[in-house]
Amino acid sequence: MRHLFAYILKHYFFFLFLLLEAFSFSFVVQNNYQQASFINSANKITGSIFNTSNNIDEYFSLKKANYSLVEENASLRDLLSDSYRITDTLIYYQKDTLFQYINAKVINNSVNKQKNYMMLNKGSIHGIRNGMGVITSAGIVGTVIEVSKNFSIVISVLHINNKINARVKKNRHLGSIEWDGSYYRKGLLTDIPTHVRLYRGDTIITSGNSHIFPEGIIIGTVEEYFSKQGDKFNKARINFAVDYNNIYFVYVIINLMKEEQTQLETLQNNE
Amino acid sequence: MSNLYLKNILRFFILILLQVLILNRINFGGYINPYLYVYFILLLPFETPGWLLLISSFLLGMGVDMFSGTPGMHAASSVLMAFFRPMIIKSIASKKEYEAGMQPSIRDLGFRWFFTYALILIFIHNLALFYIEVFRLSDFFGTLQRVIYSTIFTLLLVLLTQYLFIKPSK
Incomplete structure (x- = not known):
């Protein structure tokens, strides 16, 4: 001894x-199996430092942020009920609210890793919960995976293990979006049935099948379509609609019907 | 002597903040990132005891990890780099003899010595870092390419920093 x-x-x-x-x-x-638990424990210290640095950073991006907000205002104005009404009020109808949006600011973000996360300056006291979707006015961003009192962590689209349900806008065929970890402006659309032809410029949107995102949020546009003989599914390279290196304000989506939808699903699974 | 401690402790914190607040946002060509924080490990004095070398490198990596949301990744590669440091120092011959109070720097040991020393250690660090990050061996060469680019980028910054803070020799 x-x-x-x-x-x-x-x-x-x-x-x-x-x-x-x-x-x-x-x-x-540990981190590879249980997502991001470590990040959450470090939230308090790192969160406040990033908040300060972000406050400084914001001054340099005011012009860009203003521009995107104005753009968004315009598109929101288009959605006002007034914009729909023609003359006959009988034609106009409104669906019940399905989704609500919480605005938040990105205080830490990365695009250069294989697994990218971002931190938002809002947390559980603002109503953010695990599993909520995150978008910007330009398109999809990611999903909330960890929430603390004042901050939350979002798993970005730019994460090699993140798969997102997608749909081809013109013919409504389903596929899924992946990221191969190389360039942050380009993703991969996989699981396209072979009989579906895609062309450069076709828009890819969220499918609305996952209870996380409403249908029709833009993910990107097709850049190149690959088809190989003998494969069951084809692939396409897409350009992401959002520049993930350049996000300031995002919206966290609350799906008000999520509970009902998942309850129904567990009932079905138990059968 | 206490001056030396203070200098290194300051360097420790400044490099972590520099890394996470500024350098982590540089994406050269989309994903190539300089990891200048290892400059701390490179510049520790020669007579640093082994345990202090390893533990300070571990804490340095952990500090960067906390801010980047990558638990263990930077810590593991920094410790590996610190582990190889004494061997590399022993194996690279220098024209000048190692003397007490010398620092691993261009001023004390010459450009060629420092270049080789930094290149090997940064390469070890980046190699560990990128392969731990992908955590698989598929796409081996794609990852290797990123290691090489990142090593070059980091090395350039390290040399630049050396020249920026160089003091005229006595």
């Missing part, structure tokens, strides 16, 4: 190295 002790003491540099590596890797592995 004493020999062992002396041995370890003699080669302590190596053993300390092993110990620290084991420690680090336990974090890596």
Whole structure:
């Protein structure tokens, strides 16, 4: 026993190295299985620092932010009930509210990793819950995966394990969007049935099948369509509609019918 | 002596903040990112005891991890880099003898020595970092390409920083 002790003491540099590596890797592995728990525990310290840096940063992007807000105002004005009414009030009808939006600010964001997350400056006290969708006025952004009191973490579209239900706008065929971890402006549309032909410029939207996003939110446009003989499904490379390196304000989507939808689904699964 | 401690502690915090607040947002060509924070490990004095070298590198990596939301990744690669540091120092010959109070720097040991030293260590660090990040061996060469680009980019910044803070030799 004493020999062992002396041995370890003699080669302590190596053993300390092993110990620290084991420690680090336990974090890596843990994080690979249970998403982002570590990030959440660090929220309070890092959140406030990022908030400060973001406040400074914001001054430099005021022009851009204003521009996108004005643009959005215009499109919202289009959606006002007034814009729909022609003369006959009988034609006009309004559906019950299905989705509500909470606006939030992105205070930390990355696009250069394989697994990108962003942090929002709102959390559970503002009504944000796990699993809510996040969009900007230009298109889809991601899904909330961790919420603390004042902040929340969003798993970005730019995450190699993130798969999103998508639809081709012109013929309503389903597919899914993936990201291969290389360039942050380009994604991959997979699982397209072989008989569906896509062309450059076709719009890809959210499918509305996942209870997270309403249908019709823009994801991107097709850049190149690949079809290989013998494959069951084809692929297409798409350009993302949103520049993920350049997001300031986002909307978190509350699906008011989510509970009812998931309840119905569990009933069906139990059958 | 206490001056040396203070200098390194300051460098530790400044480099973490510089990394997470500014450098993490640089995406050269979409995803190539400089990791200048390893400059701290490169510049620790020669006589730093082994345990301090490893533990400070671990804390440095952990600090960057906390802010980037990548638990363990930077810590693991920083510790690996620190582990190799004494071996690299021993194996690269220098024209000048190592003397007490010397720092691993261009001023004390010359450009060629520092270049080789930084290149090897940064490459080890980036190699570990990128392969831990993808956590699989598929797309091996794609990842290797990113390692190489990132190493070059980081090395350039390290050399630049050396020249920026160089003091005229006595």
